[in-house]
Amino acid sequence: MKMNGAEILIESLKKEGVKHMFGYPGGVVLGIFDRLYDDKDIELILTRHEQGAVHAADGYSRSTGKAGVVLVTSGPGATNTVTGIATASMDSIPLVVFTGQVPTMLIGNDAFQEADIVGISRPCTKYNFLVKDVNDLARIVKEAFYIATSGRPGPVLIDLPKDVTAMKAEFVWPQDVKIRSYNPTLEGNKWMITQAAHLIAKSKRPVIVAGGGVILSNASKELKELAEITDIPVVMTLMGLGGFPGTHPLALGMPGMHGSYYANRSIQESDLLIAVGMRFDDRVTGKIDAFAPHAKIVHIDIDPTSIRKNVRVDTPIVGDAKRILSVLNKVLKEEIKEQWGEVRNAWLKQIQAWKKERPLTYTYSEEVIKPQFVVEKIYELTKGDAIISTEVGQNQMWSAQFYKFDKPRMWLTSGGLGTMGYGFPAAIGAQLAHPDKLVIDIAGDGSIQMNIQELATAVINKLPVKVAILNNRCLGMVRQWQELFFSERYSHTKLDETVPDFVKIAEAYGAVGLRATKPSEVEPVLREAFKIKRTVFMDFVVDWKEKVFPMVPAGAAIDQMMFDEQKEKTEKKLKAVK
Amino acid sequence: MRHTISLLVENKFGVLSRISGLFSGRGYNIESLSVGETIDPQISVMTIVTSGDEQIIEQILKQLNKLIDVIKVVDMIDLDHVEREMVLIKVAPRQEDKAEVLRLTEIFRGRVVDSGPKTYTIEVTGDEKKIAALIELLKPAGIKEFIRTGKIAIARERIKKPSV
Numbered sequence: 001m002k003m004n005g006a007e008i009l010i011e012s013l014k015k016e017g018v019k020h021m022f023g024y025p026g027g028v029v030l031g032i033f034d035r036l037y038d039d040k041d042i043e044l045i046l047t048r049h050e051q052g053a054v055h056a057a058d059g060y061s062r063s064t065g066k067a068g069v070v071l072v073t074s075g076p077g078a079t080n081t082v083t084g085i086a087t088a089s090m091d092s093i094p095l096v097v098f099t100g101q102v103p104t105m106l107i108g109n110d111a112f113q114e115a116d117i118v119g120i121s122r123p124c125t126k127y128n129f130l131v132k133d134v135n136d137l138a139r140i141v142k143e144a145f146y147i148a149t150s151g152r153p154g155p156v157l158i159d160l161p162k163d164v165t166a167m168k169a170e171f172v173w174p175q176d177v178k179i180r181s182y183n184p185t186l187e188g189n190k191w192m193i194t195q196a197a198h199l200i201a202k203s204k205r206p207v208i209v210a211g212g213g214v215i216l217s218n219a220s221k222e223l224k225e226l227a228e229i230t231d232i233p234v235v236m237t238l239m240g241l242g243g244f245p246g247t248h249p250l251a252l253g254m255p256g257m258h259g260s261y262y263a264n265r266s267i268q269e270s271d272l273l274i275a276v277g278m279r280f281d282d283r284v285t286g287k288i289d290a291f292a293p294h295a296k297i298v299h300i301d302i303d304p305t306s307i308r309k310n311v312r313v314d315t316p317i318v319g320d321a322k323r324i325l326s327v328l329n330k331v332l333k334e335e336i337k338e339q340w341g342e343v344r345n346a347w348l349k350q351i352q353a354w355k356k357e358r359p360l361t362y363t364y365s366e367e368v369i370k371p372q373f374v375v376e377k378i379y380e381l382t383k384g385d386a387i388i389s390t391e392v393g394q395n396q397m398w399s400a401q402f403y404k405f406d407k408p409r410m411w412l413t414s415g416g417l418g419t420m421g422y423g424f425p426a427a428i429g430a431q432l433a434h435p436d437k438l439v440i441d442i443a444g445d446g447s448i449q450m451n452i453q454e455l456a457t458a459v460i461n462k463l464p465v466k467v468a469i470l471n472n473r474c475l476g477m478v479r480q481w482q483e484l485f486f487s488e489r490y491s492h493t494k495l496d497e498t499v500p501d502f503v504k505i506a507e508a509y510g511a512v513g514l515r516a517t518k519p520s521e522v523e524p525v526l527r528e529a530f531k532i533k534r535t536v537f538m539d540f541v542v543d544w545k546e547k548v549f550p551m552v553p554a555g556a557a558i559d560q561m562m563f564d565e566q567k568e569k570t571e572k573k574l575k576a577v578k
Numbered sequence: 579m580r581h582t583i584s585l586l587v588e589n590k591f592g593v594l595s596r597i598s599g600l601f602s603g604r605g606y607n608i609e610s611l612s613v614g615e616t617i618d619p620q621i622s623v624m625t626i627v628t629s630g631d632e633q634i635i636e637q638i639l640k641q642l643n644k645l646i647d648v649i650k651v652v653d654m655i656d657l658d659h660v661e662r663e664m665v666l667i668k669v670a671p672r673q674e675d676k677a678e679v680l681r682l683t684e685i686f687r688g689r690v691v692d693s694g695p696k697t698y699t700i701e702v703t704g705d706e707k708k709i710a711a712l713i714e715l716l717k718p719a720g721i722k723e724f725i726r727t728g729k730i731a732i733a734r735e736r737i738k739k740p741s742v
Contacts, residue, residue, distance in 0.1 A: 122596060123603050127646045147646060181588060181649040305640040308633065
C-alpha cells in the first residue's frame with residue numbers, strides 16, 4: 001500500500017516501538033502533526049520550547065534506556081534543539097531528532113524558516129540525515145535508531161523536507177540494518193582481558209573508576225561482581241553515579257574537581273586504575289601530568305577514541321562494558337582464583353582512614369537553610385528511591401555529593417556539556433516514562449529560569465514533577481569562583497531582587513508553590529510536596545555564601561583540594577575550648 | 579611527523595564536510611586533501627596529508643574510523659607505497675632564462691602545457707621531494723604562481739619474500 005512520507009514516518013516509529021515523543025509544531029511539519037492528531041499509539045508531548053523537548057526526550061532516555069524521540073519544525077525549531085542535542089552527544093545519550101525542512105526545491109534559497117540544520121548539527125550528532133527521497137525514509141529511520149542506540153550511543157538527526165513528507169511511496173520496513181562502514185566492537189579482546197586480570201592479581205592498591213558507560217551498557221551487576229570478588233573500591237564519575245551502589249562499603253563516591261577527599265586520594269595513591277566506560281574528562285583528572293602517578297591503567301571503553309585521548313593506558317580493552325566485565329569476572333574466578341581479603345586489607349584500611357579524616361560534610365545551621373541540608377533531607381525522605389535530575393552548578397554538585405544512588409538510571413544530569421536548564425525538562429521526560437515514581441529536579445534559582453516555561457508542559461500533562469529550588473539569589477558556582485579566584489568581584493552573578501517569586505510563578509501556571517525560609521521548614525515542605533500528586537515548585541531560601549567543597553582549583557592535581565576553611569576554623573576553636 | 583592517510587569513504591553528499599569538520603573541530607591540521615571516485619562509484623578515496631605527534635596521529639586515525647561514512651582508514655606510513663602529486667607552475671622567465679626553464683622542465687620529466695608571450699605553464703608529476711626541488715630551481719627564473727593537486731598515494735603490491 002502506498003503511503004505519504006508523514007504516514008511512513010509514523011509507521012516506522014511504531015515499528016521501532018515508540019510510544020512517546022516530544023516536540024513542537026510548525027509550518028513544514030503540519031502534515032506529520034496532522035497524522036499524529038488522531039493516532040492512538042504514539043503520544044506527542046508538546047513542550048513550550050524545542051530545547052525543552054530535547055531535554056525531556058533525553059531524560060526519558062536516561063531513565064529508561066530507550067532512545068528519546070523529538071519532532072520539531074524547520075529553522076528556529078531546528079536551531080532551538082542544538083543545545084539539547086549537544087547535551088545528549090556529550091553524555092552519549094541515544095536520541096532520534098526529526099526536524100522539518102523547507103521543500104527540497106527551496107533548500108539553499110534562504111527560504112522562510114530555513115536553516116541548514118544538517119550542517120549546524122554535524123559536530124554534535126553521532127550522525128545525521130537529510131531525506132531527499134521518500135523511498136529512503138523507512139530505511140533511514142531504521143538506521144537512525146540503530147546508530148543512536150548501538151556502539152557508543154548518541155543523538156541522530158533526520159531532516160525532513162516538507163515535500164518528502166507529502167510524497168507517496170510503498171512502505172517497506174527493512175528486516176535488518178547493515179551499514180558496511182559502521183560495526184562497533186562489542187567483544188573485548190580476550191588476551192587483553194586476561195592481561196587486565198593479571199594486573200588486578202598483582203596490584204596492591206587498585207581502584208575501579210566507573211563512568212556513564214557502565215549505565216549505558218547496563219553493566220551494574222557485572223561491575224558489582226567485579227568489585228566484590230576482588231575487594232576493589234569503586235569511584236564513580238558524575239555520569240557513573242548509580243552504576244555501583246552508592247551505599248556499598250566499597251563505594252568511594254565521585255572523584256575530580258568536587259570529588260570526595262578519599263576518592264581523589266585513592267586515585268592518586270593507587271597502583272592500578274580499572275577505568276570502565278569513562279573518558280578521563282578534565283573535571284575528573286585535574287592536572288593531567290599529576291594524575292594517578294603510580295598507577296597502571298586498564299581502560300575499558302566501547303569508543304576507541306576515548307582510549308589514550310587524555311591519559312596513557314597500559315591495557316586498553318575496546319568493547320561493551322557488560323560483556324568485557326563478565327569475561328573478566330570469569331577469568332578472575334576461574335584462572336586467578338586469588339583470595340583477596342588479606343591482600344586488600346591494608347589498602348582498604350588506608351581508605352577507611354581517609355574517609356574518617358575528611359568525610360563529605362558541611363556546617364549545619366539553625367538560622368539559615370544550608371543547601372546541602374535540603375539535599376540530605378530529600379535523600380532521607382525518599383530513601384534513595386527517587387529519580388533525581390539536576391540543573392548545572394552548585395545544585396548539581398551538592399546533589400552528586402549528598403544523594404546516594406544505589407541503582408542506575410535514577411540520576412539525570414548534564415555532565416559533559418553542563419547545560420543549565422536541563423534538569424526540569426529532563427525530569428518531565430522521566431516522569432512521563434515512570435508515572436508512579438517520585439521524580440525530583442534539584443535546581444538553582446538561576447538554572448530553573450532557563451526552562452521555566454516547561455511548567456506548562458508538566459501541569460497540562462498532569463506530571464507530578466517536584467522541583468526543589470536551592471534559591472541562593474545568585475549564580476552560585478560562578479559566584480564561588482569569583483569569591484575564591486576573583487577577589488569577590490561578583491560580576492553579573494548576584495540576581496538578588498530580580499529573582500522572581502517562584503511560588504507565584506508555580507501558581508500562575510497551575511502548579512503548587514511552597515516555600516521554606518528556615519531549616520525547620522525544610523522537612524515539612526518536602527513531606528507536603530511529596531504527598532501532593534501535582535507539579536510542585538519548592539522555593540528553599542538558602543545561605544547564599546555556601547560553597548561546594550572539596551574543590552580542586554582548575555589546573556591543579558586532584559589531591560590538591562581546597563576545603564571549607566570557615567568550618568575548619570570553627571572546629572579548631574571548638575577543640576581548643578574542649 | 580608528516581603522515582599520508584588514505585581513506586575509503588561512502589560517496590555521499592556531506593562526507594567531505596564531515597571529514598574536514600573533524601579536523602577543524604578538533605584542531606588538527608590538513609596539509610593537503612584530494613578526493614576522487616574509486617572503481618566502485620559508490621566509494622570515494624581521499625588522501626589526506628596531516629602532521630602531528632604519535633598521540634595526535636593515533637587520535638586522527640581513530641576519529642576518522644569512528645565516522646559512520648568512513649569505510650577504511652590506512653596510514654600510508656605503515657605501508658610500502660607510491661606517492662604522487664601534480665603541480666602546474668606558471669613561470670615568467672627573462673629572455674635569457676627561457677632555455678634554462680625548458681631544460682629544467684625536461685630534466686624533471688615535465689612538459690609545457692601552455693605558453694604565452696611572457697609565460698610558460700609547466701606540468702610536473704612526482705613525489706614531494708621532486709616537486710620541491712623543481713620549484714626551488716625555477717624560483718630564480720620567476721615563478722608567477724603554482725597550483726598543486728595535493729598528494730595521492732597507493733600501496734605497492736606486497737611481494738612475499740622467498741623463504742631461504
